[in-house]
Amino acid sequence: MALTLNFRDITPEDTRILRMVALRNGKAEDYLCCDVTNEDGVTQTTWYSKADVALWGEDYIRAHTTMEYSDYTGWIISLDMEPWNDAQASPANQEKGASLPQIPTWLEGHVKEQAQKRLPTVTLCSSAGNELLEVWYYGELFTVKGEPQPYIIDGEEAPGLVAARDPESGETFVIFDNGRHGYNNLFCDEHDPAELEHRPLKRYEIPASKLVLELGCGNDYENEKEDFEVDEADTVELINGERMPWEQVKRDGIDYIALYYVNEKGQQVQILDAELA
Secondary structure: OOOEEEEEEOOOOOHHHHHHHHHOOOOHHHEEEEEEEOOOOOEEEEEEEHHHHHHHOHHHHHHOEEEEEEOOOEEEEEEOOHHHHHHHOOHHHHHHOOOOOOOOHHHOOOEEEEEEOOOEEEEEOOOOOOOOEEEEEEOEEEOOOOOOOOEEEOOOOOOOEEEEEOOOOOOEEEEEEOOOOOHHHHHOOOOOHHHHHOOOOEEOOOOOEOEEEEEEOOOOOOOOHHHHOOOOOOEEEOOOOOEEEHHHHHHHOOOEEEEEEEOOOOOEEEEEEEEOO
16 A cells, blocks of 8 residues: 655644653654555554654655554554664674673563664563563553553652563562663652552553563763763762662663563564653
8 A cells, every 4th residue: 555654843733642752751842743644545643753763764664654444443553663673683783783782780680682673672581581471560551542552651649660570480570660760760850769669560451471672772871971970989879869880870871661562463562661861
């Protein structure tokens, strides 16, 4: 099906897009709308960050975008990232990026696979190595028209918390804590410690599934090291007054995280999207 794509700035009328940008704690000026029209004249609107459009190129997006109708969700716009990922995984690119970024310290022991795609991407596992994990969370569910699953967002009284549980061993580990993890929580946002201690988890209603994380860090920590006032012990003071080793800051001070589960068709479905800086 031939599609026409029109990239444009976000307007006040794009209320759904603005809600999604707000969900990511983003700025509207950093994103673009894309009106997708099929050969029958049906138009639906999706959105991309300007950084992603610059990275992939409008020609790639046009060539690999599809719009299909579902009786359950209406028209769904999809961008096939496999050709891009395959190109990034070519031997030449693997040699250039052979050294993958270190994962955040809170995920140590829970990463089975690590790859450099559009962003550093990891597959999660329990300490026993099991990949099929349940998702448990504190927070709210936010439904976006056209999306197959609701997104996990912060609760009304406290930041969101997402964990994985191995149904075989019973082990539970934290995937992401929006009250403790990421650049803003290290250096900008203060939270009442008491509210972070009382966040009861409930199960996200999907079967135990393979879970995939995207991790972004656009901060050039080494070039900006003098701005952090690193002491003689090579530690940095955080917003809560504690000190953290500089090497841990570089690992834990990520600025973006996204969580996907792999459904029964082998498709990755996004359920968490958070800007952290």
